[in-house]
Amino acid sequence: MAGDWLNLWREKTGRSTPADLDLVAAVQIGIATEHLHPRFVEKATGLPCVPAERTWVHPEHEWMVAHPDFLTWEGDTDTGEPDTLVEAKFTGGFQTDADLAQRYHWQVQHQLVVTGLDRAMLSILRPTGHALVRVPRREADCGRLMETLNAFWWHVANDVEPGDPLPAEAPAYETRRVVDMARHNRFAALAAELVDRRAAALAVREAEAALKALMPADARIAFVAGDEPGRGLYLARDREGRLSLRYGAPPRRALDTAEPWRPATADPSPDPSLDAVLSGGWGEGRDERY
Known part of the structure; x- marks a missing residue:
């Protein structure tokens, strides 16, 4: 959690206008593909995914608002009010699902704080496929977020120019380990053999490609x-x-x-x-x- 407080403060106090995103390709591609997410979410969960169609306002702080993309249900039934946020993201890069969940962690926690919901899904659409990452509400992070937002809004309410806060790291969503295999004799021996023969292996690949051509x-x-x-x-x-x-x-x-x-x-x-x-x-x- 970090940010350019000064520029945001200037926008909130009317000293500057928000950046024009009309020609930012990544933003426009995200907007153009947003309508595709419900189809993929419904296929993955078997439950409806519906547009949020409203702006939420925090019950105690009217300056805190949220604009969720979609809503769905958790579990195996769609009875009652939707209880799960769906945040739609498009990416053409090489970031993993865990990397993207970590990147958007504070944004999703903000939406959960404002709406009062306890869970969210990050719907990640790529040119190569679709993925869902479940993001639970973390009360400790929500409390930390509220402290930071209250501190920023004090500068807006009192018209005092702020400095930037110290960044707060988002929790890691990657559950797979990183393992040093140097003490595994067979693994280390095979790795050394592969490194020694890498030039020959590359030559074989090049020859195969040339033959096919x-x-x-x-x-x-x-x-x-x-x-x-x-x-x-x-x-x-x-x-x-x-x-x-x-x-x-x-x-x-x-x-x-x-x-x-x-x-x-x-x-x-x-x-x-x-x-x-x-x-x-x-x-x-x-x-x-x-």
Whole structure:
């Protein structure tokens, strides 16, 4: 919990206007995708998720307001009034669910204080999927939050310019451990072997990627038999067009219809020049400007 008290105080006392967020991409994407969250929440919980559709005001401090995104129910029934806040967030970054819950902890606690509810859900929508993180009300944090907000509002009510408060860390939501495995002999030995062979492993990955790039577009299987049994490999393309690399000989029924590869034009050398690659139809150049 931290903040730019001075700029916020200037806004609250009419000395400045709030920042214009109309062209802040992250904010606008969040607004544009907000309506999608109820669908994902309902799928995950089996309970309705409804728009909040009102502004809450704290019963004792009229300057404390909250604008929840959605409301839902906890448990297995949706009878009675909704008892759970749903805060909708969109992210395209690499933060984990636990990181985001920690980032928005104080915002969610503020909403729980104002509404009087005891639980919330953080609905996290990404381009790759959706996640729900349950955030309970923490009375100690709510008390600390109230002290901080009262201190700030004193500056507003008395028109006294504030300084910034000391930041208060949000609790960690990550429950998985970080473990030093140096004392596990087998783990440490395998790790050392992998580090020693990293260059060879990277070379294998690069060779696999290059082989797949050379797979003829109309081929179901492309192979090299190898000079000795077990030395060959082949690429196979499935019905969806996905390529897989396998070691050994291809299936016998595939060998029955195998034909030798022939280039569209004269075969360039094993290490062709750029001109030879382009003229041989192996690729095409692009003129791109950044």
